[in-house]
Amino acid sequence: MISRRIIRVKVMQTLYALDALEQSTPPGEPVKLLQKQFDLTRQLLVSVIHFLTEILRYAETDSRNRANKHLPSAEDLEVNTKIAGNNLLWKIMEDLSLQKAIREDNIDRYSDKELVRKIYHQLVDTSEYKTYITEQSRDSKAEKAIIDFIYSNLMITNEAFTSHMEENFNNWDDDCEMINLLVQNYLNKPGTYNFQEILSPEKWEFAKGLLKTVLEKKEITLDMIKPKLKNWDPDRIATLDMILMQMGVCEFLYFETIPPKVTINEYIDLAKEYSTPQSGQFVNGILDNIHKDLAQGNQLHKISFKK
Numbered sequence: 001m002i003s004r005r006i007i008r009v010k011v012m013q014t015l016y017a018l019d020a021l022e023q024s025t026p027p028g029e030p031v032k033l034l035q036k037q038f039d040l041t042r043q044l045l046v047s048v049i050h051f052l053t054e055i056l057r058y059a060e061t062d063s064r065n066r067a068n069k070h071l072p073s074a075e076d077l078e079v080n081t082k083i084a085g086n087n088l089l090w091k092i093m094e095d096l097s098l099q100k101a102i103r104e105d106n107i108d109r110y111s112d113k114e115l116v117r118k119i120y121h122q123l124v125d126t127s128e129y130k131t132y133i134t135e136q137s138r139d140s141k142a143e144k145a146i147i148d149f150i151y152s153n154l155m156i157t158n159e160a161f162t163s164h165m166e167e168n169f170n171n172w173d174d175d176c177e178m179i180n181l182l183v184q185n186y187l188n189k190p191g192t193y194n195f196q197e198i199l200s201p202e203k204w205e206f207a208k209g210l211l212k213t214v215l216e217k218k219e220i221t222l223d224m225i226k227p228k229l230k231n232w233d234p235d236r237i238a239t240l241d242m243i244l245m246q247m248g249v250c251e252f253l254y255f256e257t258i259p260p261k262v263t264i265n266e267y268i269d270l271a272k273e274y275s276t277p278q279s280g281q282f283v284n285g286i287l288d289n290i291h292k293d294l295a296q297g298n299q300l301h302k303i304s305f306k307k
Contacts, residue, residue, distance in 0.1 A: 002038070002199050006178055007207045008247065008266060010037040012274070013174065014211060015243045034211050040171045042198045045179050046101045047110045047169070049186065051161075052151055053092055054111065058120040059084040080133040087143045091190040101195035110168045115161065119154050147187060156180055206255075213250045214243075221249040228286050240275040241283055248287045252294060260291050 014034045018025060025033075059081040066076035083089075092098065102108070123129050132146045155161050165172045186193055199207065214221070225245050229237070244267045251263040264287045272280035 001182065001193050002041075002203060004203070004206065005266060005269075006041075007199075007203060008210070008270060009174070009178075009274075010034060010041070011207060011210050011214070012240070012243055012247065012270065013037055015214060015247075016240060018215075019239055019243070030211055030215060031208055034207060037171075038198055038207075040169065041175055041178070042101065042195060043105045043107070044165070044169045044171060044175055045182055045198075046098065046105060046195060047107050048155075048165070048179055048183055049092065049098065050102055050107050051111070051116070052147070052155060052183075053089060054116045055120050055123065055150055055155070056086055056089045056147070057084050058116055062117075062120065082133050083129075083146065085138075086147065087138055087140065088147050088187070088190065095191045095193075097191075097193065097195045112164050115164055119150075119158065119161070122154055123150060144187070151183065151187070210247065210250065210255070213254050214246050217250055217254070218246065220253075221246040224249055224290055225286060228289050238275050238279060241271060241279050244271050244275070244279075244283055245286050248283070249290060252287075252291060260295075264288060264291065 011034065014030060014037055017033060018030055059079070063079040063081050066072060066079055069076055126149075128146065128149050132142060135142060162172070162176075165176075169175075225242070248263050248267040251258050252260055255263075264284065267287060268280045268284045271283040275283075
């Protein structure tokens with residue numbers, strides 16, 4: 001579910017948080033902080049999917065509310081609830097792993113019933129919804145299309161929704177693009193995610209290994225980076241740039257299955273996205289220089305940090 005790129009982002013964020021701490025952390029604490037990063041990502045992902053299902057299911061709530069009016073009109077008594085029976089919705093609702101995550105993480109605490117109601121009524125006014133409910137059949141493409149429409153046009157681009165997520169999840173700004181991709185992939189194949197194991201054991205070992213390596217080999221990586229800085233004062237370089245370069249050097253030296261070009265490209269992209277406008281070019285230059293030195297000196301013998 002989680003790619004290596006996302007793992008690098010989480011390790012980067014954990015290292016940045018550790019760098020900001022004034023006191024040293026006890027043994028084991030960095031890994032706990034990293035685990036918390038992934039736990040927050042899972043909670044955010046589950047919350048977004050759950051919110052989507054609440055909008056779809058609100059048709060039944062709206063129908064009951066209008067029917068229970070003191071003097072319901074004919075229109076009140078004929079609310080179309082087709083969307084609450086959407087086939088894709090029920091595949092999501094029958095996903096045992098998702099439902100377990102909703103219970104265990106108490107995702108209902110992040111619900112905003114009034115916002116769900118408002119988005120549902122925005123949906124009802126759209127031509128896409130009116131076309132959907134007039135079709136008598138349940139074509140699988142149409143079932144998927146209306147959910148995609150709700151998610152892409154009424155949720156993820158809705159300022160009220162994004163504000164709601166920002167208020168409840170301090171990782172929203174960092175994770176929103178990744179969550180968007182994960183949700184879209186999930187909607188294509190609901191039931192295929194294991195929400196109790198957001199990281200495979202192999203990827204969790206990579207995440208922990210990368211974090212521990214950067215922390216424990218800090219002096220080695222800095223000794224390789226500083227001579228390449230030329231006229232730059234190391235203390236004035238953006239903290240994220242230094243962290244990304246240290247991560248890159250650690251991958252060069254200690255992660256035997258990752259090609260150096262992949263490492264360089266990954267950290268260029270992360271520098272561009274998370275640091276300063278010039279960071280991509282800067283990180284590229286330093287890492288490429290170090291890689292060339294290692295290759296020319298026949299020093300690029302990748303070894304596992306564990307060994």
